[in-house]
Amino acid sequence: MKQLLSVIALVLAISAGAFAHEGNEHVRGVVTALSAQSVTVELANKTTKTLSISAKTAIENAGKPAHLADVKVGDRVVIDVPEHGSNALLIKVGAASKK
Amino acid sequence: MSGGPRIARMAVAAVIAVLVVAGGAAYWLVNANGFSARTLPTPVERVVMRALHRWSVPSSARFAPNPVAFTPEVWAESRAHFADHCASCHGNDGRGDTPIGRNLFPKAPDMRLAATQDKTDGELYWIIENGIRLTGMPAWGTGGPDDLDTWKLVHFVRHLGELTPEQLKAMAAANPTSPAELQEEKEDERFLAGEDVAPPHHH
Numbered sequence: 001m002k003q004l005l006s007v008i009a010l011v012l013a014i015s016a017g018a019f020a021h022e023g024n025e026h027v028r029g030v031v032t033a034l035s036a037q038s039v040t041v042e043l044a045n046k047t048t049k050t051l052s053i054s055a056k057t058a059i060e061n062a063g064k065p066a067h068l069a070d071v072k073v074g075d076r077v078v079i080d081v082p083e084h085g086s087n088a089l090l091i092k093v094g095a096a097s098k099k
Numbered sequence: 100m101s102g103g104p105r106i107a108r109m110a111v112a113a114v115i116a117v118l119v120v121a122g123g124a125a126y127w128l129v130n131a132n133g134f135s136a137r138t139l140p141t142p143v144e145r146v147v148m149r150a151l152h153r154w155s156v157p158s159s160a161r162f163a164p165n166p167v168a169f170t171p172e173v174w175a176e177s178r179a180h181f182a183d184h185c186a187s188c189h190g191n192d193g194r195g196d197t198p199i200g201r202n203l204f205p206k207a208p209d210m211r212l213a214a215t216q217d218k219t220d221g222e223l224y225w226i227i228e229n230g231i232r233l234t235g236m237p238a239w240g241t242g243g244p245d246d247l248d249t250w251k252l253v254h255f256v257r258h259l260g261e262l263t264p265e266q267l268k269a270m271a272a273a274n275p276t277s278p279a280e281l282q283e284e285k286e287d288e289r290f291l292a293g294e295d296v297a298p299p300h301h302h
Contacts, residue, residue, distance in 0.1 A: 026283060028290050028298065044298045078287045083198070094291025 024089060027051065027079040034071055039088060041077060051079055051088040061093045072096070136204035145205075148233075156225045160244065163221035167250040169258070177255035178262075180248060182270035188235060191270040193259040203235040211259045223253045 027049055029041030040050040059066040071077065076094040081087065128134075128141075140148070167173060182191055188200045188207045195207030208215055215223075227249045230238035240246045262270075276284075286296045 026287060028287065028296075044295075076291055076293065078291060092287065092291060095293040 024080045025083055027081055029077065029079075031071060031073050031075045031077055034068075034073060036068065039071070039077070039079070039091065041079065051081055051086050053088055053091075057088045058090045059093065060090060066093060136202060138204070140205045148205075152231060153222075156222050160225045161219050161221045163224065163244060165220045165224075165250050165253055166245070167247055167254065169254045173251050173254055174258065177251040178266060178270055179273055181252060181255050182273035183275065184239065185252070186270065186274050191267050191274070192262060193256065199235070205234060207235065210256055215256065220250075220253050220257075223256055224249055227252055 027041060027043070029043045029049065031039060032042050032048060033040040033050075036053065038050050038052050040048055042048050053068065057068075059068055059070060061070050071091060071093055074096050076096070078092040078094070079088045080090040080092075082089065181189075186197070188197060188203065189195050189210060190197045190200060190207075193210040195201070195209055197207070200207030210216075218226075224244075224246075226236065228238065228240035228242055228246060230236045240249050290296045
């Protein structure tokens with residue numbers, strides 16, 4: 001029984017690590033378009049991705065709460081998106097792109 | 100004088116009948132769902148398992164009062180404990196809407212709802228301590244009646260509806276993080292700082 005519990009605990013521990021952010025994906029890119037409803041970013045492979053923005057979308061700048069107005073075209077962002085989803089949960093704003 | 104053998108034959112026939120019915124039901128279940136965890140439990144499974152589980156909790160444990168007083172310190176401690184040990188399946192908000200919780204059989208429950216909240220404190224304690232057989236709920240304790248950390252988690256379950264966005268955010272920061280995720284977070288920070296990093300890898 002102890003062995004079974006150990007195996008279950010191990011599986012849960014490994015799984016917990018794999019899904020620590022509850023299945024969110026991180027989208028890294030440079031903002032190319034922005035509105036109150038959506039943000040479009042250019043990814044490293046030069047493709048673009050558009051994600052929806054809602055009242056639940058949180059904005060962070062240097063780890064502190066920010067506002068959508070703080071996001072500008074050309075900014076580097078990391079956006080948390082649910083796995084297989086397209087609604088932005090959290091937009092982390094970074095430095096403006098060099099280009 | 101033939102009563103004994105006759106009763107014995109009837110008993111054997113009854114046992115065989117029960118086995119045939121149970122075997123047929125099992126055959127149907129396996130063929131219908133392939134033992135997949137993707138489906139929802141049937142109504143019969145739900146009723147039977149809930150009844151069995153309720154009966155399995157000793158009445159002395161069911162009506163045991165929570166020996167821990169609910170204080171702001173207990174509330175904070177239980178949030179941190181839940182975030183570290185329980186949220187991977189149950190979610191920080193207790194809704195069970197996580198990749199693991201959604202795909203268990205049965206799925207992790209929304210603990211804010213009556214199916215969980217109608218349980219007594221003692222039943223919640225018993226479940227956390229002893230787990231639930233044939234589900235994803237492991238036994239987290241030793242089974243004794245006085246694990247104060249478990250009683251604090253009972254308070255957490257009772258106060259799920261009071262979680263604030265700030266508290267949920269703090270809990271998210273306390274969720275277990277794998278080495279791969281730590282690496283991804285570092286790369287996110289480097290990217291935000293203006294460095295060129297490889298695209299994130301997703302499973």
